[in-house]
Amino acid sequence: MAENPITPRYPDLGLTAAAKAEMKITGQDLEAKSFFAQLQGFWVTFITMFKKVTTVNYPEVKEPTAERFHGRHQLNRYDDGLEKCIGCELCAWACPADAIMVEGADNTEEARFSPGERYGKVYQINYLRCVFCGLCIEACPTRALTMTNEYELADSTREKLIFEKDDLLGPMRAGMIPAPHPMYPGTTDTDYYKGAITGPHPSQEVK
């Protein structure tokens, strides 16, 4: 036969190393010493009884999730307490499961919820539909919407699983003034967006 220019990588059988290794485990090699090889299984199960159990006693013991686990959503605030959500509905449009419903409204001088023109008046996430894909978070232009690590979302009725804005808004941190209140004096929404506001000004307090 003519010399073949292509040298087979595994010349003996034309099989990959992995396939050969598998043959060694499952194949006829084992048959010769099969009786004692089978007894090894009993040793494996016996010794496993004394190994550390991998079960987590869940309701009593809770292990932290992965750092970037996709849990319940949260609507964030700026450091002076104004909401980040501008009611743009990009999250709702990005949602593949149609789980988010946003209704925007105009901020007024009397009632300002977010810096700039608009704010999210109604914000609902339906956790019976949400698939926790995180596309809404990618879509959000102001980082208003993020996800927490909270995963205990089971409940008994459909209504309870539609989360309203109040359920989703992040906690009030020290120094924050609850919205509505005016913007930090002498700033624009761009300053807010750039992170220039690090706390409230006394004049923002609503009497």
Next chain:
Amino acid sequence: MKISELLGTDPGWIITVKALFIFVLCVLLTLVAIWGERRLVARMQQRLGPNRVGPFGLVQGLADGVKLALKEDLIPKAADRIVFVIAPIISVTACFLAFAVIPMTGVVNLFGHETAMQLTDIPVGVLYILAAASFGVYGIVLAGWSSGSTYPLLGGLRSSAQVISYEVAMGLSLVAVFIYSGSMSTSAIVEAQHDWWFAVVLFPSFVIYMISMVGETNRAPFDLAEAEGELVGGFHTEYSSLKFALFFLAEYVNIIGVSALATTLFLGGYHALPGLTFTEQWWGGWFTMIWFLAKVIAFFFIFVWLRGTLPRLRYDQFMKFGWKVLIPVSLLWILIVATLRVLSQQNTSRAVTLAFASGVVVLILAGTSLYERSQKKSKAENAIGDIPQPSFPVPQIPSQRAEQLHG
């Protein structure tokens, strides 16, 4: 006084107490066994197992039982109603029956009456147990047939075929015990093991019994009758509520029953481990019950261990193993044991006995090596390289291609 004579003097109320005791013990052992099995198998898989109901989940079995009892009791339209109801009762009665002749303690004092914890002692006790076990097959067959449905019928047939075939091997493995103890009465067999347990003396019988008892109880790896992936639930597919609970109870009492029989016939029954015989006098003889239960639980552990380790056999492999391996080997072993027994009873000289024994060993070795040689030969004949090339064009098999590339 012999145990059988002692039991003969039992008044009626003692017999009633004992019968009640056996019933309660079996049910309690079943509850503990269900819990223990689930916990042990879980540990073998690095899990915890049931640990919610009661301390360490101990009450889980009871909770399951209550749940089963409260469930809706369905009888399929196509079912034969009478037989459908009778089948689980037959099943559960038969396995309790076997316990009547199991000696659980030596001589003890029960409410001021000297007796032994054994309901009755009949001269053919072991045969009686085998008969009771076979009677249980009716429960399975009738359950499968009366369900009026395909899967239960197949499961019932498989189950009965299995139990019957493995009972042959089981019966044969017991013959050696009868030959050595000279009796079929359970208490006499226990006494015959005073010096040496039959598990040591008759080791091959012990092994065959162990294998066939797993086959007989329809347990993993021989649980073909209820192979979940193939037959849904086997013969009890159509059963629900208390009737299903009865089958469940029967299965576990059966396991405990064959374990108790194994303890009685091979592990010296209620007697203590060698070297600890002084414990048999503790608590006025009642401590022997602890030994008996310890041995039964050890057997139960083996059942669980098998279930945790081995995959299910294929049906034909299973039948082949029963009829072509276990039964011939038992027959051969009985032949050897019987010959040795006759030789020793006729006071033949040591040399003759030794010659016979070594002859047997040589024959067995020769037989196995011949078998291995023929196996090797047939394997060589069936090797890939020897497949003739067909006349029509086919793709080459990898090894030939490699040869060409290199040759």
